[in-house]
Amino acid sequence: MRNTRGDHLLDIRRIYLEPAAAELARGREILERYPAAERVEVDSHQRIPELYGDEANVARWVRIKTEALVLGVKKSLTARPNGRSSDFIAPSTANGCAMACAYCYVPRRKGYSNPITVFANIEQIIGYLGRHAGRQGVKPEPNQVDPHAWVYDIGENSDCSVDATISANVRDLVELFRGLPNAKASFATKYVNRDLLDWDPRGRTRIRFSLMPAADAKLLDIRTSPIEDRIAAINDFVAAGYEVHVNFSPVVVRDGWLADWALLLDTLGDALSPAARAQLAAEVIFLTHNDRLHEVNLGWHPKAEEVLWRPDLQQPKRSQTGGWNVRYRTGHKGRYVTALTDLIADRLPCCRVRYAF
Known part of the structure; x- marks a missing residue:
């Protein structure tokens, strides 16, 4: 093993488990990995x-992420069309995260805490994905996602590099896609897990390392791998x-932001x-924030809100869950996007921008 199973992120002391998950092979493996943990x-x-849903947990935000693990069974297996990061969003094998990025959207769904939930029915998920990819056949024409393969995002609601320190779910997915001639896996990550280097993906898994200026990452990317480690x-x-x-992602507009992006x-x-230059491409995603997450952050990391919550630069839009999302104002945002994509073309011309918004 090249790292320490994420031990600096996780000190699992309590596992909340659905009884059905404990009956599955993957569930038993995870329970055996943490024999001293209390089982609930x-x-x-x-x-x-x-x-979930308890405001008092704001004060224990990071502690819960460190000490709690949830073990469940994924009941709804669907591959949702996407079109930006991927062609499809795969059924998740985990959600939540041990890291604590101040802009993360997952707490907006779960409430005041989002420790990792691992789904034990990996064989069922893999079987579904294999059948789904088989039904797609050959990709009929290139798109911005990929010229040849159907791409499945396997980490929409979690960070697969961290998930791989807990169970073999992510490795099982990489091995699945290694054998699918018409499909690729894809996931974004802020954590460098060098154990993945031994998995022999054969070009069928796309890792998207999330990057931002170091000053932003120090403030916003809490408990993640340093930017210099991700680049290295x-x-x-x-x-x-x-x-x-x-x-x-996310691109945060503040004083000096373009100069820091140039660096x-x-x-x-x-x-x-x-070799890395020859296959490089990027997604550019400007910050979207949320009023409920703003309130959560004020309880544990108010300094982050000085750059995330900017009513002078942002406009609100009612979210599907009834809250308010905020994003940079129409007209202004277009200029920000153009400024950054022009900068990429000038400073890193080998990097194709797949999409920017």
Whole structure:
């Protein structure tokens, strides 16, 4: 093993488990991995009062992420069409995260805590994905996602690099897609897990390392791998057989933001091998924030809200869940997007921008 199973992120002391999950092979493996953890049976991984929806948990935000693990069964298996990061969003094998990025949208759904939930019915999920990919056949024409393969995002609601420190679910998915001639897996990550270098993906898994200026990451990317470590890992992952893209995300507009992005692009360009340059592409995603997450953050990390919550730059839009999302104002945002994509073209011309919004 190349790392320590994420032990600096996780100190699992309590496992909330659905009894059905404990009966499955993957569930038993996870329970055996943490033999000293207290086990608490729950009716549903989605309804655990002491984890979700309790405002008092704001004060224990990071502690809960560190000490709690939820073990459940994924009941709804669907591959949703996407069209941006991927062609389809795969059924998740996990959700939640041990990291604590201040802009993360997952707490908006779960309430005041979002520790990792792992789904034990991996064989069922893999079987569904294999059949779904088989039904798609050959991709009829290129699109911005990929010219040849149907791409499935396997980490929409979690960070697969961290999930891989808990169970073999992510490795099982990489091995599945390694054998699918018409499909690829894809996931974004902020954590460098070098155990993945031994998995022989054969070009069928795309890792998207999320990058932002170091000053932003220090404030916003809590408990993640440093930006310099993520950049340093790119060449190694390309050499190990992964397709590696970058996510410039989220882009936060503040004083000096473009100058800091120029420095990041120069640093990235200097670090890339010829092989990494040849296959590089990027997604550019500007910040979207939320009033409920703003209130959560004020309880544990108010400093972040000085750059995330900017009514002078943002406009509100009612979300599907009844809250308010805020994003940079129409007209202004278009200029921000153009400024950054022009900067990428100038400073890192080898990097194709797949989409920017």
